[in-house]
């Protein structure tokens with residue numbers, strides 16, 4: 001381990017001394033304070049050298065009701081080093097781009113800025129369309145698009161409804177009529193979203209799908225620990241207990257998938273099954289690893305934060321309930337058209353996605369030497385697009401940026417912030433915008449409506465507000481809510 005650490009340190013040192021700084025192109029420095037260096041050059045040696053990898057992030061006492069205290073892309077790096085700062089991930093420099101205009105430029109020039117090279121271990125959780133580039137990405141995205149067409153998603157509504165009914169019925173049966181009962185909604189929502197995605201994506205192979213998501217959940221935990229050490233070159237290849245377990249999980253997931261896919265391929269071949277469901281399309285796109293594990297995570301954290309925040313803001317909980325009861329009464333199953341027309345609920349979900357974006361940052365890489373915002377970056381530079389930071393920036397959202405105020409979305413997303421179109425991007429941005437956005441929002445609306453129809457809720461005294469990051473932004477100590485039947 002020592003040898004590997006030394007190799008890594010040597011690599012980092014090589015990077016620092018072995019690359020000549022690049023001069024800014026004829027501009028009087030960048031628009032930002034640039035660490036301790038006044039010239040807009042890159043790389044600099046005066047910026048932060050701390051490793052703000054996702055795994056290092058822990059919430060602390062400074063967390064407020066609406067804002068995570070510590071995050072690689074929240075205030076710490078900016079406070080210490082200015083808006084434009086960089087960190088080292090082993091030998092790879094990472095620069096944070098907290099300016100919506102530059103973020104838009106990066107999205108628009110997707111032939112110049114691509115996905116970062118995947119570290120070996122990252123491939124365990126995110127291969128497929130989410131990591132592909134160029135023609136390969138376009139081909140796979142084209143194949144997958146039909147599965148997420150709104151007509152297809154509309155047809156999935158009964159699955160959403162059944163899974164949500166199972167969950168709220170279980171809650172109803174477990175709590176008494178008179179008193180409020182405590183329930184940790186975080187594992188409940190993980191279960192729900194795992195159910196939904198397994199049933200919609202894997203159909204009759206649902207049980208195997210569930211097993212895959214359980215394994216991916218376990219993998220996420222190991223991965224988070226590993227992320228703190230992965231900057232050490234070759235760490236992944238050490239036979240540590242965690243690394244061995246991660247490999248085992250990978251093997252098991254692949255085995256289950258190959259079996260499911262083999263069955264599906266046979267069914268398609270003999271005309272027993274159509275290939276236009278999600279799994280069929282994944283098979284057609286030759287995806288041997290489903291990129292669906294993360295989707296279950298992201299949707300479940302959205303629902304979890306929504307219940308937490310509505311517990312903190314009973315007035316918005318009441319407004320949402322009024323709207324839901326107006327459309328569906330206390331017993332009617334929410335239908336697609338009415339769900340699409342819920343205004344208050346949609347505003348609330350957007351505001352939760354602003355304050356607690358499940359994906360806190362996006363990563364991009366420069367393909368070649370590239371100029372951005374007056375600074376020239378070398379090839380293979382890692383750029384961080386800090387969703388969480390931009391969503392909380394008072395310069396964009398006003399003085400109440402860290403307050404929960406769904407009213408700011410009353411006139412739609414484009415009027416919610418001050419003139420920046422890329423200031424709210426919990427689902428990323430074109431052309432690589434999240435393919436499952438409508439799927440996730442519909443599922444969240446269905447679950448929230450059915451909960452509001454049946455229960456009122458408040459925070460339990462045992463709840464500790466501690467947003468932290470294990471791949472997604474989640475509540476570190478669970479989400480204990482007191483539910484009361486209404």
Ligand code: HEM
Pocket residue numbers: 129130131141291292294295296298299302357358359362363425426427428429431432433434435436437439440
């Ligand atoms: C609240 C829920 C969700 C959030 C916040 C979310 C967020 C995101 C974000 C930020 C990206 C862009 C990544 C990037 O540009 O680097 C993305 C991409 C993607 N998401 Fe989601 N997601 C959610 C739910 C889902 C669901 C339910 C599915 C599938 C069932 C899904 C499938 C995908 C896929 C396949 C991509 C890659 C798209 C591409 O590169 O063309 N997501 N998601």
